[in-house]
Amino acid sequence: MTPYLIGIDGGGTSCRAAVAGPDGRLLGRGKSGAANILTDPETALQNIADAARAAFVDADLDPEDIAAACAIVGVAGHNVGDAVHYVKRRLPFAEADIESDGLIALQGALGDKDGAVAILGTGTIYIARRGKSVSYIGGWGFTIGDHGSGARIGHALLQESLLAYDGIHSASPLTDSVLAEFNNDPRDVVDFARLAKPGEFGRYAPRVFDFAGRGDPVALRLLKAAATTVDEALDAVIARGAQTICLLGGLASLYRPWLAERHRPLFSEAEADALTGAVALAAKRFGARPEVVA
Amino acid sequence: MTPYLIGIDGGGTSCRAAVAGPDGRLLGRGKSGAANILTDPETALQNIADAARAAFVDADLDPEDIAAACAIVGVAGHNVGDAVHYVKRRLPFAEADIESDGLIALQGALGDKDGAVAILGTGTIYIARRGKSVSYIGGWGFTIGDHGSGARIGHALLQESLLAYDGIHSASPLTDSVLAEFNNDPRDVVDFARLAKPGEFGRYAPRVFDFAGRGDPVALRLLKAAATTVDEALDAVIARGAQTICLLGGLASLYRPWLAERHRPLFSEAEADALTGAVALAAKRFGARPEVVA
Incomplete structure (x- = not known):
């Protein structure tokens, strides 16, 4: 079976998902409600799954196949240890890692290049990458x-x-x-x-x-x-x-x-959005691994 | 019976009371625990009564006579309407008014003179008096x-x-x-x-x-x-x-x-403390009234 990759951009108002082939090429997108793992992990889990299924449907894939896919889930509040562990164990994917919303935004904006993002919204955070080193x-x-x-x-x-x-x-x-x-x-x-x-x-x-x-x-x-x-x-x-x-x-x-x-x-323009960044990270982390591709 | 006057300075860590004769002359002082009418009105009521009784004991008076006395109760958070009404109705005195801790501090510091106090503590507030007009x-x-x-x-x-x-x-x-x-x-x-x-x-x-x-x-x-x-x-x-x-x-x-x-x-030095100010306000408000003196 095909090892689909899923990128999730979970936020306080909505959760977006994209599904890609093992090469990272986007096949479909989906959206659902809020995914705040800190304040409401059960709803977040439900909405992460719903958004992923919607992306599979958008790509003309069987939504039940999310269970065989590998995902990078970008969320706010990812640093809050217990909530991350709780949610990570319950994610409906074959394999998944939870990352900060900042990291997926950085990956989307810069691709694999060095540089930084300044996220200026309700909150502010700055993330810089130099080679393999990422600093917040x-x-x-x-x-x-x-x-x-x-x-x-x-x-x-x-x-x-x-x-x-x-x-x-x-x-x-x-x-x-x-x-x-x-x-x-x-x-x-x-x-x-x-x-x-x-x-x-x-x-x-x-x-x-x-x-x-x-x-x-x-x-x-x-x-x-x-x-x-x-x-x-x-x-x-x-x-x-x-x-x-x-x-x-x-x-x-x-x-x-x-x-x-x-x-x-x-200042430079972002190459792509955070959701694209999440998919790219999923392709890096899971796309080339033999046990996934097998 | 003697119309004793009571001044109360109720704070978040302790409650102090003073008892005076109808002329405003201090006879005794007392102290008890916290009196925050906003966060814990029942405890505040208990501590206000305890401090007043302690002041009567200190003055060699019968502590039960607080029920016939008139009081000015200075408290933080006096602007929070409901709590003030609730506490005021339940105070164990013949008559009482609740005032801000700032107003009794102003009265203590300035006596009857015009001027202002700047209260610089955990919070800050400034109170100015000019004639009968008091502004915060x-x-x-x-x-x-x-x-x-x-x-x-x-x-x-x-x-x-x-x-x-x-x-x-x-x-x-x-x-x-x-x-x-x-x-x-x-x-x-x-x-x-x-x-x-x-x-x-x-x-x-x-x-x-x-x-x-x-x-x-x-x-x-x-x-x-x-x-x-x-x-x-x-x-x-x-x-x-x-x-x-x-x-x-x-x-x-x-x-x-x-x-x-x-x-x-x-800048000038305060004439007296807030507790003295509360007693002075009590003397002004209740000391000369015939129905009290009777």
Whole structure:
């Protein structure tokens, strides 16, 4: 039987899968719901299997054959040991490895070349590869890291709105718009912030880019501070030898014009997406092994 | 019977009480355990009563007479409506009002004079009084406010230690000391931060002042940033007319040399503590009322 390869890109809102032949050539794609192995491993397992089956159907293959396939599953939160072990043992594939969503994104963006990716979304993380060595920078999460992330920008905006309310910092159309949304009552802002998840803070980030583009002084200050954190992290990435950097994530295109001139010559477009990266990693890891090909 | 007055200063670690005659003259003091009306109202009620009874015993009065006394209860979190109503109805006194811990601190520090207090502790809040008008600035809590607080300084230090670990910012003896405490494993810092309460972050704040005094460059940067947030809030307090400012709270004396020159002429020592302020407020509110004196 054919040793199909599966790549999985599991995220907090959806799970995507691709199936490829043993040579890594893509045959079909599928999609399902959220796959967060940390907060809900059972649902993640179900959605990983569903997405894989959908990819097989898309490729005119028997979805039951996922059980004979080899997979690379890219997930957020892969560093959280127990959840990884629990999920890995229960994956419905012949063989599988779980990798970080960052690593599959790097593989997709750079192929086999050296370089780095800066993932700028609700969180931020930087991953650099030089030969066989892969190093991670940042990505410690909203509470104590993820500087420059959408969540941190949104959080900073809500803070700034309270400082404007108190007359400690100047108000602007941007802070006025936030306070108006909270009935001009700072306690409503506090109540929201106390329970908000990173993604909920992150929903305010595009507004900061938007207002900054129109010259709002508070937006400009917040965005310059955020861009500085990204530039500082890029300096650290470059210090580790990266000559090429792909900006990925939901804020990548918004950030690009705000980043330092010194970094621009290094920016390059991603070759392919994270799902393609997962398939490529599966081809590397499982494609040439005799016991799989047999 | 004598209309005794009670002042209560209820905090997250202990509850203090004082009893005074109708003229406001202090007769005795007492102390008990934590009185956080928001997180544990039943225990708070018990400890408020215990502290009041202890103050009566200290004054050689019958502790059962607290039931005929009038009290001002100063508590943190007094703005959280439901908890205040619940506790107020159940207080073991003839009459009582619940006020913020900030207001009793202001009354203690300034007496009846105009001016402001800056409470610089695990959190930060600024309270200004001008005639009958009292205004609050800041104090929105760790998640979205309390700039310059011990909790925010400690949080910033942990963040800075991760930035140093990643080579994004320079390390220093201060960040080295923090990382060493967490086995030089950034995941241990993240695990701590994910669950830490403001007071747990705040325990790192004195170390920042300590290292700054010895010239540690990271400590100096963090402390200057924190002091700037305090100076900016003091500017807002002064803009509301305050000519006198008392610095209160556990970080007050540590902060003083780091605050802007422009503010120093306004600093004055507190006349008395928050408990004395609570008694004074009780004397104002209940001391002269005929139905009480009768």
